Amino acid sequence: MTVAQEPFVKKSSNGLPRLSAVELTAVDLVRKKGPLSRTAIAEYLDISRGSVTAIAGNLVDLNVLTEVGHGKSEGGRRPRLLDVNAELGYIAGVDIGATSVDLALADFQGSILERKAEPADVREEPDQVLDRIIDLIVEMLSSQGAEITDLVGLGIGVPGPVQFPAGLLIEPPLMPAWDSFPIKRFIRQRIPQINPVVDNDVNIMAIGEARVGGGKGLDNFFYIKIGTGIGCGVINNGHIYRGSDGTAGDVGHICVDYNGPICHCGNTGCLESMAAGPAIAQRGREAAESGESEIMAKRLELNRGELTSKDVGEAAAAGDQAANRIINESGRMIGGVLAGLVNFYNPRAIFIGGGVSNIGHQLLSTIRQATLRRATALSTSSLLIDYSKLGSDAGVHGAIWIAIENVFVSG
Amino acid sequence: MTVAQEPFVKKSSNGLPRLSAVELTAVDLVRKKGPLSRTAIAEYLDISRGSVTAIAGNLVDLNVLTEVGHGKSEGGRRPRLLDVNAELGYIAGVDIGATSVDLALADFQGSILERKAEPADVREEPDQVLDRIIDLIVEMLSSQGAEITDLVGLGIGVPGPVQFPAGLLIEPPLMPAWDSFPIKRFIRQRIPQINPVVDNDVNIMAIGEARVGGGKGLDNFFYIKIGTGIGCGVINNGHIYRGSDGTAGDVGHICVDYNGPICHCGNTGCLESMAAGPAIAQRGREAAESGESEIMAKRLELNRGELTSKDVGEAAAAGDQAANRIINESGRMIGGVLAGLVNFYNPRAIFIGGGVSNIGHQLLSTIRQATLRRATALSTSSLLIDYSKLGSDAGVHGAIWIAIENVFVSG
Numbered sequence: 126m127t128v129a130q131e132p133f134v135k136k137s138s139n140g141l142p143r144l145s146a147v148e149l150t151a152v153d154l155v156r157k158k159g160p161l162s163r164t165a166i167a168e169y170l171d172i173s174r175g176s177v178t179a180i181a182g183n184l185v186d187l188n189v190l191t192e193v194g195h196g197k198s199e200g201g202r203r204p205r206l207l208d209v210n211a212e213l214g215y216i217a218g219v220d221i222g223a224t225s226v227d228l229a230l231a232d233f234q235g236s237i238l239e240r241k242a243e244p245a246d247v248r249e250e251p252d253q254v255l256d257r258i259i260d261l262i263v264e265m266l267s268s269q270g271a272e273i274t275d276l277v278g279l280g281i282g283v284p285g286p287v288q289f290p291a292g293l294l295i296e297p298p299l300m301p302a303w304d305s306f307p308i309k310r311f312i313r314q315r316i317p318q319i320n321p322v323v324d325n326d327v328n329i330m331a332i333g334e335a336r337v338g339g340g341k342g343l344d345n346f347f348y349i350k351i352g353t354g355i356g357c358g359v360i361n362n363g364h365i366y367r368g369s370d371g372t373a374g375d376v377g378h379i380c381v382d383y384n385g386p387i388c389h390c391g392n393t394g395c396l397e398s399m400a401a402g403p404a405i406a407q408r409g410r411e412a413a414e415s416g417e418s419e420i421m422a423k424r425l426e427l428n429r430g431e432l433t434s435k436d437v438g439e440a441a442a443a444g445d446q447a448a449n450r451i452i453n454e455s456g457r458m459i460g461g462v463l464a465g466l467v468n469f470y471n472p473r474a475i476f477i478g479g480g481v482s483n484i485g486h487q488l489l490s491t492i493r494q495a496t497l498r499r500a501t502a503l504s505t506s507s508l509l510i511d512y513s514k515l516g517s518d519a520g521v522h523g524a525i526w527i528a529i530e531n532v533f534v535s536g
Numbered sequence: 537m538t539v540a541q542e543p544f545v546k547k548s549s550n551g552l553p554r555l556s557a558v559e560l561t562a563v564d565l566v567r568k569k570g571p572l573s574r575t576a577i578a579e580y581l582d583i584s585r586g587s588v589t590a591i592a593g594n595l596v597d598l599n600v601l602t603e604v605g606h607g608k609s610e611g612g613r614r615p616r617l618l619d620v621n622a623e624l625g626y627i628a629g630v631d632i633g634a635t636s637v638d639l640a641l642a643d644f645q646g647s648i649l650e651r652k653a654e655p656a657d658v659r660e661e662p663d664q665v666l667d668r669i670i671d672l673i674v675e676m677l678s679s680q681g682a683e684i685t686d687l688v689g690l691g692i693g694v695p696g697p698v699q700f701p702a703g704l705l706i707e708p709p710l711m712p713a714w715d716s717f718p719i720k721r722f723i724r725q726r727i728p729q730i731n732p733v734v735d736n737d738v739n740i741m742a743i744g745e746a747r748v749g750g751g752k753g754l755d756n757f758f759y760i761k762i763g764t765g766i767g768c769g770v771i772n773n774g775h776i777y778r779g780s781d782g783t784a785g786d787v788g789h790i791c792v793d794y795n796g797p798i799c800h801c802g803n804t805g806c807l808e809s810m811a812a813g814p815a816i817a818q819r820g821r822e823a824a825e826s827g828e829s830e831i832m833a834k835r836l837e838l839n840r841g842e843l844t845s846k847d848v849g850e851a852a853a854a855g856d857q858a859a860n861r862i863i864n865e866s867g868r869m870i871g872g873v874l875a876g877l878v879n880f881y882n883p884r885a886i887f888i889g890g891g892v893s894n895i896g897h898q899l900l901s902t903i904r905q906a907t908l909r910r911a912t913a914l915s916t917s918s919l920l921i922d923y924s925k926l927g928s929d930a931g932v933h934g935a936i937w938i939a940i941e942n943v944f945v946s947g
Binding site for chain 2 (some may be wrong): 145146286344345357359373375383469470471472
């Protein structure tokens with residue numbers, strides 16, 4: 126993978142050429158709709174044939190776009206098609222979870238070349254975790270016969286509230302040692318040529334779903350992660366919507382019951398404190414201890430006093446009435462909140478992911494029913510509600526794609 | 537007001553030149569940030585000095601932009617500033633309410649030249665109402681020494697659900713005679729040169745607030761209209777967000793109480809059935825009839841059995857306890873729903889308008905408290921909640937601006 130070495134090409138530190146605004150727009154278009162003929166690019170961008178010839182010529186000279194065969198003839202010669210050059214550089218995507226880290230190395234078109242995953246403890250000091258991640262990226266590059274200097278982009282998803290421009294976590298409940306630790310800055314000290322992108326895990330998963338999952342081609346949708354908490358990645362016109370302070374999608378603290386239990390945020394009756402994994406597990410334990418559920422009582426004994434939302438899901442699948450009731454209660458609360466957000470935002474789809482989405486189909490069907498029952502008919506006439514198509518891979522795909530989409534510097 | 541008559545300029549039916557995509561972007565930029573120097577335009581659009589000279593030159597030749605003096609020197613000569621040509625054509629804005637119609641005639645910069653308002657009954661046949669509106673537009677043009685053929689754009693706000701591309705109402709509860717009546721098509725038959733824009737009243741008011749009200753310069757905010765119903769115009773990146781089917785902002789049917797009264801939509805406990813004008817009036821009447829409120833009982837008698845939300849507001853301002861309680865209940869329900877939407881969308885501001893916003897400051901302060909109490913601290917750290925700065929003028933301003941922003945045809 127080499128980039129054309131011409132004396133007058135302005136380059137970024139990652140070795141990629143600097144592109145003008147219209148060149149960047151053309152590259153984004155080809156990425157989204159490509160391969161495309163020059164005529165198609167001119168039509169999409171509403172620019173002249175002359176302009177597109179100059180722009181495309183330059184992007185081909187810079188090795189950013191490459192010719193990949195011919196399209197259908199529209200009367201004359203078959204037009205040559207342009208696509209993004211997959212070999213322009215390596216991209217790494219990292220999905221940091223509470224107890225594990227998932228990594229992937231991809232080419233410049235986002236196709237995954239290598240995967241790694243290993244347990245990790247985010248309660249450790251961030252520099253140790255990040256150094257280990259960098260080692261793993263070096264290993265993946267090495268398997269491809271490449272070195273760390275060949276990396277052009279890196280995206281990282283982290284499970285907590287992210288100050289996006291600075292690339293650091295703010296008071297993350299699951300990983301207090303990372304509070305205000307400058308992740309982006311730390312990585313630039315280790316891999317100076319790249320400009321890493323750090324975002325919260327839910328936004329990253331939503332981008333993954335948007336680019337290679339069920340959301341491909343959709344302008345507006347929600348990606349809902351149900352796990353220890355409940356969060357939402359909001360896709361707006363094909364991109365992540367962050368809101369005015371970067372906090373958009375914080376649906377876990379929407380109130381479902383003013384008289385509900387106190388949430389760790391200080392309010393009462395928040396959705397996540399009443400319907401997420403720990404609430405499901407807690408209600409399962411209560412049913413086990415009260416004698417309402419024999420299956421869950423056995424589980425509790427077998428697991429030495431531990432019961433997870435997955436156990437409740439399995440009990441429900443085995444026909445346990447209490448487990449079914451518990452899952453339905455969660456699904457109805459989640460669906461009730463989603464109904465309000467559907468009225469407000471009118472998305473085309475809702476994709477559900479996160480650990481709790483593994484507990485089976487019943488949760489999905491209750492969420493779907495509750496959402497459709499409460500939202501207005503007009504706003505749901507073509508609404509799709511489904512589990513994420515990418516499952517636990519949404520994170521690494523999203524991390525790769527957020528890196529790709531931020532890899533070029535303009536100007 | 538004349539447009540340059542050159543043989544090779546491609547024109548739209550309204551007499552305005554057809555612009556390329558980049559020319560349109562330049563005009564939008566100048567409208568938003570202007571007056572601007574050529575250098576500033578080049579910097580904002582990230583295009584070369586050469587390109588901006590050609591684009592600006594053409595737009596000045598076409599009379600779309602005009603030179604309006606000189607900016608500050610940055611070392612060399614003071615740069616000439618460009619602004620949109622206010623005299624390029626007349627724009628009309630129409631705000632159709634349930635019982636009245638508000639009209640304005642503006643120049644091409646959106647400055648209002650003439651105003652008209654008169655009672656109207658939207659239960660009448662749409663062609664009669666629309667013919668009267670066209671007569672009033674002709675009168676306003678005539679006062680300016682102009683004719684209907686000088687009109688280049690028209691925006692109309694209507695109180696009901698609009699199918700936006702077609703420009704017609706779908707099952708509007710307040711104006712059943714207008715169901716599927718092709719408003720846009722009808723107007724094009726009367727004023728063939730223009731391409732009218734029809735949108736629902738709340739979206740139109742939000743655009744007004746965004747362009748000339750408190751939302752000027754804000755990327756993301758809500759405009760909430762509280763009247764007979766409750767609706768929301770969602771501003772996203774400076775523009776109206778319509779959602780996947782055009783129904784975004786339909787917050788009036790978000791559930792506040794599953795055990796609440798049945799709403800006309802068929803669901804129970806919808807926000808608007810519990811907190812909008814009619815609910816306030818109904819609870820006021822109950823307090824009057826039960827003897828809880830002497831002031832409201834007197835009102836009821838004076839008004840011959842009628843009591844409005846305005847009466848309740850006036851009773852509250854006079855210190856009536858029951859009226860205060862009723863307004864606080866409404867404010868808390870509205871604020872509770874807004875808190876969830878603030879968590880989700882993280883807007884910079886919420887502006888409140890509509891008839892019920894006239895009942896005084898107490899409603900606003902209760903809505904504000906309830907929103908801030910229930911939304912997360914991060915999402916409200918710089919959130920502004922206030923009454924609309926434009927009051928009842930938001931509609932005509934918005935109608936003018938939606939027309940201006942759709943007046944050019946590209947290509």
